[in-house]
């Protein structure tokens with residue numbers, strides 16, 4: 294199901310392709326399924342000529358995002374801008390942790406590379422590539438490397454996330470021919486309006502796969518993270534942490550910490566470690582993101 298609107302649920306006939314079919318929900322199902330989310334896999338009775346289809350069953354979902362309400366997400370695309378607004382790497386790290394927590398894949402997408410030197414884009418992405426994240430440097434304005442991004446989205450349900458103004462809507466407009474959602478001011482206004490979450494929608498990508506645009510910070514969760522969970526969400530820290538003296542080492546003040554030693558030896562990026570300490574403090578204070 295890719296779109297819920299005006300009492301209808303729009304269902305793609307084949308897996309991640311085809312034209313959405315308007316459906317109603319079988320009456321008895323309404324009692325069982327409290328809320329059907331976009332991204333839900335459903336069984337439906339196709340419409341006879343001139344009528345609508347009927348959703349007969351909803352499959353159990355693997356995962357669901359709260360904001361935007363999207364089920365069965367495969368991949369979170371964490372978008373930052375190379376400039377304007379300046380890259381918010383703390384926010385990027387939060388999004389990568391969120392993806393890890395939900396057990397969905399993550400892609401680092403650096404947009405607006407037309408505004409910086411190529412070396413600057415590479416400097417920003419290198420630490421993430423080294424840690425094993427898929428990372429692309431693109432420009433929604435010039436179209437640079439958008440085919441590479443499209444390749445990462447193929448065949449998957451992906452959600453674009455990142456702070457306001459980084460170019461999520463501009464990217465989805467470029468990736469989906471014919472889509473002309475308004476960028477800039479308009480979405481900022483909409484975000485405060487009542488339409489935002491109700492209109493979560495999955496857009497069909499030309500290469501196959503589905504993409505949800507989201508406004509601003511909407512993907513962050515309310516639930517606070519425990520410090521031990523946080524440490525596990527950094528792939529490199531989880532791997533190296535096996536060499537720490539203490540089990541459950543949080544790589545902060547503990548003695549004989551393999552992670553801290555790797556940072557001091559220049560084997561792990563210092564700046565990402567400093568941001569980890571910020572997130573660790575937040576987790577200790579149990580602050581929601």
Ligand SMILES: Nc1nc2c(ncn2[C@@H]2O[C@H](COP(=O)(O)OP(=O)(O)OP(=O)(O)O)[C@@H](O)[C@H]2O)c(=O)[nH]1
Nearest residue numbers: 405433434457458459460461462463476477480509
């Ligand atoms: N120079 C440059 N500008 C871009 C690029 N991508 C987007 N922009 C501009 O950045 C501004 C914000 O883009 P949007 O796509 O609306 O940003 P958004 O992430 O959807 O923002 P919200 O919907 O508020 O969360 C617009 O004025 C775009 O034209 C890019 O690659 N290069």
Ligand SMILES: [Mg+2]
Nearest residue numbers: 461462480508
């Ligand atoms: Mg937008």
Ligand SMILES: [Zn+2]
Nearest residue numbers: 537542544550
């Ligand atoms: Zn440690």
